[in-house]
Amino acid sequence: MNSYVGRLVVPTLFSALQLPYIVWLYAESRKVPVVGIFYLAIIAVVAWLLGAVYDKKQRTIELLKDSEGRYRIISKSSKELLNSFNEVIFKTDEKGKWQYLNPAWKMMSGRTVNESLGLHFSKEIDKTSYHRILKAFANSFREGKRYFRVDIKMNNRNNEGSWVEAFVKLVYDDGGEFIGTAGILSEINERKHAEEKLVSLNEHLAITSSKLSAAAQLAAGIAHEVRNPMTSILGFVKLIKDGSENKQEYYDIIFSEINRIEQILNELLLLSKPSKTEFSEKNLIGICNHVLTLLETNAVLNNIQIHKNFDEDPILIYCDENQIKQVLINLIKNAIESMANGGNIFVNIQEKDHEVSIGILDEGEGIPEHSIQKIGEPFFTTKSSGTGLGLSVCFKIIENHGGKVFITSERAKGTKIVCVFPTCKTNEKKEVPFKIMNKFSENKI
Template sequence: MNKYTGRIMIVSLAVFILFIWNIYDYYFVSHSIHWMLRSILYIIILAVVWKFGAYFDRSKLLIKQLSESQRRYKNLLDETKMVLDNIQEVVFQTDGEGNFIYLNPAWTAVTGYKRAESLYSSFYHYLPFEEKSKVKTTLMDYTYSKSQEGRLETTYRKKSGGEFFADVHFKMYYDQDGYLIGTVGTIHDITERKLAEQEWRELNEHLALKSQKLSIAGQLAAGIAHEVRNPLTSINGFLQLIKNEFPEKDTYFNIIFEEIKRIELVLSEMLVLSKPQAIHFKEKNVITILDQVAALIESNATLNNIQLVKELPEDEILVDCDENQLKQVFINLIKNAIEAMPNGGNITLSCCVKGSSVIVSITDEGIGIPKEKISKLGEPFFSTKDKGTGLGLTVCLRIIKDHYGHINVTSHTDEGTTFEVVLPVMNHRSLLEPV
């Protein structure tokens, strides 16, 4: 009904005027116009008035639609402004010369420059000197090829004097003659990602260097073991013959044979380092393995005035492992703990499950390891002991790595050291679960 309001009002007004005119003509003019002609004239007048009313209604509707469009446009502008004001990425627009003609508030948050001082200045102004030539060449290539969009990574200067890495993604607009008339795009701060990539590269380089060292150490160890073991066997045999001729020198010969055994032990460790051992995985209870290791090492601990304290759960904790290799690891770590306690004390052997891992802890009350040496533990031929080779822990680390686990070390000088062997657990029953 609203779209006919104007027409109805105008026609009603026209009918009223015609009615007054008709009365006037009837009483004062004495029927100057024949009634048929008068009717035709009324119809024509009403038709014209209706037509003008239609124009009025149409213009009123257009004005209302225009007003609604303006309202929607304003709402759209407000929403767009709100998005641009709150987005964390820098949104920019430049003219054909590369001067900023729009910057959202994120520009100030990221660079420190106020938008008012940055507008109508060239974006080249905010690039480090060494980056300008590279960026200019890239943009020229995009422009010559009439690319519609582009992307580049560069660094931007901050007002405070620092710099940040940026990923710039932009669209390029050209006129009908192919000339660049402007760009619009975003600047995303990727400093954290770049630093993470740099740390990752450094870590990979460190691991590659460490792997190379280990490989060289293995080759060297194999060569030394091969060259030394054969003459050592001959020396050991001849010393046995000589010992029989000088029974009064047994004490000296026993010392020599002990040292030869020590050399053979070092050679065995070197061969283990140089030649990977086959691993036969089986489902084993780590608690049983620890009990057996404790039984083997307990007499050695007692001789050194050391008490081996076991804090092991009664429930099974199953791991997929090579039992003999795990025993080798635990024996080696406990022996290291014994050697780190010249004055005796306690060694605590504990085990627990955290999440999907089992953690075996070996804690001593020894002299501890300085912080600067902890990071070097496991490197071939590095040892905190005066007569150590450093190969024992290297072999342990490799075995645990082959079992998809890792070893953590915490130590405090003159207080003690804790080695944590972390392995993936296959199946366990919580200690809180009722039996």
């Protein structure tokens, strides 16, 4: 009924206003003129139409009021919902400046929403995460994707890093123009810590596995190496038993051979024995000599000669001796395995500008160009029976010692790996070695 109020009220009001005029006409002429009736009919129609317009306007106003009420309810509910999230809801413009952040932002970043609005998002994250986001943006634009996920590390006000998973949606206008982003930031510190523990455990298992594998592969060479001194010892013991002269000289030879056997066995046990990481000042030349002694027989059995090109003067580095030995054993063992038909391995050591470089050059098959960039990645290997963990472990050890790795290779000519470590002086105070910020290696061909 309310829908017809105007169409009922306006004509009724018109009729009430025109009634005296009709009565007067009738009183004067005892009849109503045709023209007057026609005029009154037109006025009645106009009144009806005006009432209809009024009704329509009233319905529009009621709808607007209803929509406004619903909008206020939805707006209030949406605001309460956004404010109740523990995750950060955000929106940025096309330049990457924050346009909207919900209250959870303060808990995540340590800054209020008003402090961050209008600032570029890069001010809240570390440099590595910033480049990771730029790469994800580039990939999304290139592949035509409208969203992407990426793990980033945010720096809060106390400079404490917090790991966050960002779900980012690219926003475009009706014309296809990029106008900004919207998305969600979720804290994933527990997940990241669990992943780091898992990675650490995998690295420990990989190091142990690599040690046992190296020990097993060296068994044949060590058996041969031990057999020769034992033959000499048995021969001289027999001479002494038969009463030969020059017993003191025989004793010296016997003890020399026993010491050699002991040295070889100690090196083998060192490989298979799990040990705690302990950094101390060590002589790199002595470490290299021990490793080369251990691998020399294995190389000879494969028709390979190892050539040393370094002085015997001590070069001191701050390291874990067992881990450095493991690195050198793996690198030289890989060089041996790359030369199925024999050849030469050259080991060079040079010290310059508080750094020492160890170069291992082989005459093997070389590394394909498409594979050299992947060298050191976990589970990547060019061997048919390899695990892909050996070099990954080696490069991680080098990185933890503040070192760098450079790889050059040429097909059918060989591969050269250079490991660079910082040296130390005896009068310097020793600290835990720094970790290099860049990737562990720079690969060149």
